[in-house]
Amino acid sequence: MPEIFKSPAFVISGQDLGESDRLITFYTMARGKVRGIAKGAKRSRRRFVNALEPFTMLNLSMVPPRTTGLNRIDSTEILDNFPLLRNKIDCYVMASLCCELVNLWTKENDPQKDLFKLLRWYLDSLNEGFPPRKTTLFFKTLLLALAGYAPDFDLCLLCKRPPIGNHVVFKLHAGGFICNECRKSGEKTHKISLGTLKSLRHIQNGSLDSLHRLTMTDAVLEEAWSLIKSLHCHHLEQVPASYVAVNGLKLEIGK
Numbered sequence: 001m002p003e004i005f006k007s008p009a010f011v012i013s014g015q016d017l018g019e020s021d022r023l024i025t026f027y028t029m030a031r032g033k034v035r036g037i038a039k040g041a042k043r044s045r046r047r048f049v050n051a052l053e054p055f056t057m058l059n060l061s062m063v064p065p066r067t068t069g070l071n072r073i074d075s076t077e078i079l080d081n082f083p084l085l086r087n088k089i090d091c092y093v094m095a096s097l098c099c100e101l102v103n104l105w106t107k108e109n110d111p112q113k114d115l116f117k118l119l120r121w122y123l124d125s126l127n128e129g130f131p132p133r134k135t136t137l138f139f140k141t142l143l144l145a146l147a148g149y150a151p152d153f154d155l156c157l158l159c160k161r162p163p164i165g166n167h168v169v170f171k172l173h174a175g176g177f178i179c180n181e182c183r184k185s186g187e188k189t190h191k192i193s194l195g196t197l198k199s200l201r202h203i204q205n206g207s208l209d210s211l212h213r214l215t216m217t218d219a220v221l222e223e224a225w226s227l228i229k230s231l232h233c234h235h236l237e238q239v240p241a242s243y244v245a246v247n248g249l250k251l252e253i254g255k
């Protein structure tokens with residue numbers, strides 16, 4: 001009998017599998033990303049009583065395959081289903097984006113306790129009513145760092161000095177910026193204000209407990225959002241599908 005695997009977990013993705021089953025992707029505390037088949041979940045919702053809905057935090061028990069094949073989900077016990085997040089469309093769309101990013105950035109069986117903690121903090125924050133776009137920016141900036149792609153927001157790539165003036169030019173591929181002194185005239189791509197740079201530095205170096213105290217103007221938030229999105233897309237070599245829904249939100253809310 002294979003040993004049952006147990007861990008606190010978040011549901012980060014799910015898809016139908018054949019006539020009656022679902023294939024669920026979790027981010028677990030013990031093993032990082034794992035996938036498991038939910039037998040009969042498509043036919044009868046009662047079997048797992050909403051435990052396999054996106055973002056649910058649960059105690060997961062899974063049985064590994066005897067030889068090859070998929071893990072089988074044995075039992076689930078809901079720890080938190082973040083009900084307030086679920087009822088707000090902007091929160092739901094943002095949380096979907098962040099779960100997709102976790103799925104894209106992680107390998108199976110590669111646990112990162114800090115990522116589990118970050119995901120918990122993020123879903124708690126949305127559920128407690130913190131602004132979704134700003135909270136999502138925090139999450140994505142920190143996720144990039146956990147994935148090993150933390151940009152250098154401190155010193156110019158060329159002269160290694162702190163920036164002066166109003167703007168710098170960000171180099172996505174190099175993960176850093178070129179200051180006004182070093183930049184050749186005419187370079188317009190990813191022009192970033194020093195205020196945005198300072199906010200991103202604060203997010204990257206700050207602790208989760210104090211992040212929500214950071215104030216940002218709308219202009220800084222949008223500039224930071226655009227840069228962090230570009231960095232994710234550049235390193236992942238794709239635009240995550242959830243951005244379609246996120247961009248739709250922007251039109252609806254007008255911001």
Ligand SMILES: [Zn+2]
Pocket residue numbers: 156157158159160161178179180181182183
């Ligand atoms: Zn420089």
